[in-house]
Amino acid sequence: MNLFYKSTRGGQEDIAASAAIIQGIATDGGLFVPETIPILQESLENLQKLSYQELAYEIMKYFFTDFTEEELRNCIQGAYDEKFDTFLIAPVVSTSKASFLELFHGPTLAFKDMALSILPYLLKTAVNKQKIDKEVVILTATSGDTGKAALEGFANVEGTKIIVFFPEDGVSPVQKQQMVTQKGNNTYVIGIKGNFDDAQNGVKAIFTDIVFQDQLLEKGYLFSSANSINIGRLVPQIVYYFYGYFQMIQQGNLILGEQMNVAVPTGNFGNILAAYYAKKMGLPIGKLLCASNDNKVLYDFFETGIYDQKRDFMVTISPSMDILISSNLERLLYHISGDDPTQVKMWMEQLKTEGSYQLNEEMQEKLNNFYGGYATENATRESMKDLFAKTSYLMDPHTAVGYEVYSQYQSVSKDPRPTLIISTASPYKFTKSVMESIDNKYSQWDDFELITEMQNISKVQVPKTIQTLEKDEILHKTVCEVNEMKEAVAQILGV
Numbered sequence: 364m365n366l367f368y369k370s371t372r373g374g375q376e377d378i379a380a381s382a383a384i385i386q387g388i389a390t391d392g393g394l395f396v397p398e399t400i401p402i403l404q405e406s407l408e409n410l411q412k413l414s415y416q417e418l419a420y421e422i423m424k425y426f427f428t429d430f431t432e433e434e435l436r437n438c439i440q441g442a443y444d445e446k447f448d449t450f451l452i453a454p455v456v457s458t459s460k461a462s463f464l465e466l467f468h469g470p471t472l473a474f475k476d477m478a479l480s481i482l483p484y485l486l487k488t489a490v491n492k493q494k495i496d497k498e499v500v501i502l503t504a505t506s507g508d509t510g511k512a513a514l515e516g517f518a519n520v521e522g523t524k525i526i527v528f529f530p531e532d533g534v535s536p537v538q539k540q541q542m543v544t545q546k547g548n549n550t551y552v553i554g555i556k557g558n559f560d561d562a563q564n565g566v567k568a569i570f571t572d573i574v575f576q577d578q579l580l581e582k583g584y585l586f587s588s589a590n591s592i593n594i595g596r597l598v599p600q601i602v603y604y605f606y607g608y609f610q611m612i613q614q615g616n617l618i619l620g621e622q623m624n625v626a627v628p629t630g631n632f633g634n635i636l637a638a639y640y641a642k643k644m645g646l647p648i649g650k651l652l653c654a655s656n657d658n659k660v661l662y663d664f665f666e667t668g669i670y671d672q673k674r675d676f677m678v679t680i681s682p683s684m685d686i687l688i689s690s691n692l693e694r695l696l697y698h699i700s701g702d703d704p705t706q707v708k709m710w711m712e713q714l715k716t717e718g719s720y721q722l723n724e725e726m727q728e729k730l731n732n733f734y735g736g737y738a739t740e741n742a743t744r745e746s747m748k749d750l751f752a753k754t755s756y757l758m759d760p761h762t763a764v765g766y767e768v769y770s771q772y773q774s775v776s777k778d779p780r781p782t783l784i785i786s787t788a789s790p791y792k793f794t795k796s797v798m799e800s801i802d803n804k805y806s807q808w809d810d811f812e813l814i815t816e817m818q819n820i821s822k823v824q825v826p827k828t829i830q831t832l833e834k835d836e837i838l839h840k841t842v843c844e845v846n847e848m849k850e851a852v853a854q855i856l857g858v
């Protein structure tokens with residue numbers, strides 16, 4: 364059976380998965396959603412012994428129905444290989460306090476690799492299927508991790524160019540160094556004088572600029588997005604919730620069929636939305652704990668039913684979650700509204716013109732599987748320190764936000780169901796904030812000294828990519844104003 368994709372705002376005809384992957388965002392500014400979320404046909408029992416790659420096929424085949432089995436398996440084999448430093452790809456590590464699904468074993472040390480290692484393969488296959496003879500230009504805004512993961516995924520992929528915009532002063536030193544040293548003759552990295560939301564809005568504006576798109580088409584270029592609004596990123600993320608669940612069973616934390624909760628450090632709402640899709644497919648997930656940092660728009664949203672972006676943007680130690688407009692929430696709104704694009708469009712227009720929108724009570728009711736929480740900077744630091752003291756397990760600041768919200772939820776709810784905490788980055792990617800939080804004495808040390816020290820105290824080996832990073836040559840130096848982003852793209856492409 365073929366599954367088609369619709370725009371959440373109803374302004375575009377339904378299209379196949381491959382077309383939705385290429386297009387990235389719908390022409391009316393909406394996001395692509397499957398016409399229905401497929402229900403798993405196989406029993407969980409039959410899936411539980413599969414390798415990551417095998418399981419990935421069994422899940423993704425429901426969504427990418429216009430890919431042949433061979434095509435999809437090839438994409439999976441290309442993506443989940445020795446680029447990851449463990450054959451498990453996404454291992455669950457259980458401590459005496461909690462279980463962590465570590466999604467940071469890919470080349471850029473953050474969970475974005477889970478989807479961005481496969482997206483280039485999906486996109487190339489999709490372009491062939493749709494018989495498009497244009498060069499695909501990947502345009503991406505990043506809060507730090509997407510950019511590098513996308514660069515790594517698309518570097519030197521024939522028939523593509525990748526342009527990444529990042530907030531100049533809004534990413535960690537390691538994140539920045541990772542991006543500006545990116546190799547590959549088709550990679551472009553540009554800092555902007557603004558925050559992530561500015562970068563994301565700038566990219567969205569370029570995407571919906573029809574005149575500009577036509578100019579580029581004439582030149583032989585086709586835009587696509589590697590941001591988490593692309594359905595080709597969302598779907599691969601569903602897989603690891605199943606995989607994590609099965610490991611929880613193997614480790615004796617759960618019995619097959621029993622529910623687990625998940626705690627997800629959230630920014631653009633992509634990762635937690637994938638958990639929601641997994642639940643809808645039939646994975647026994649109970650509560651979805653949506654964890655925010657001081658940019659707690661989502662916490663307020665789940666509390667009050669009001670989404671209000673009119674507030675100060677905070678720069679925190681979990682920069683990949685410093686976001687006030689969580690794009691993927693639009694997909695959840697679509698589903699809870701009973702697939703009502705008119706309603707979604709109204710909310711999104713209100714968000715654009717007034718900076719906020721409000722759900723009615725009936726809609727709010729439908730969010731009761733979610734629990735919104737947030738961690739202040741202090742609480743985040745304390746939880747890194749505390750968990751390390753008790754278990755010797757080092758969390759990065761994003762994961763710590765998830766852990767902190769899980770602890771808060773646990774103490775108010777006494778929910779007996781085991782929780783899987785989604786660990787989204789390696790502590791090595793945020794060495795400074797992690798080490799400072801553990802012990803104040805480290806605040807004087809520089810980032811690269813701290814890396815060695817982190818290895819000493821955590822007994823977790825420094826990842827290979829980090830070892831060479833300091834010496835890598837800086838290849839990208841362009842910085843531009845927010846309103847110059849389109850110009851920068853035009854220049855790169857010679858339009």
Ligand SMILES: *Cc1c(COP(=O)(O)O)cnc(C)c1O
Nearest residue numbers: 508630631632633634683787788
């Ligand atoms: C991107 C990112 C997040 C937020 O994930 P979303 O899917 O945008 O909600 C959390 N932690 C890290 C380390 C990230 O890179």
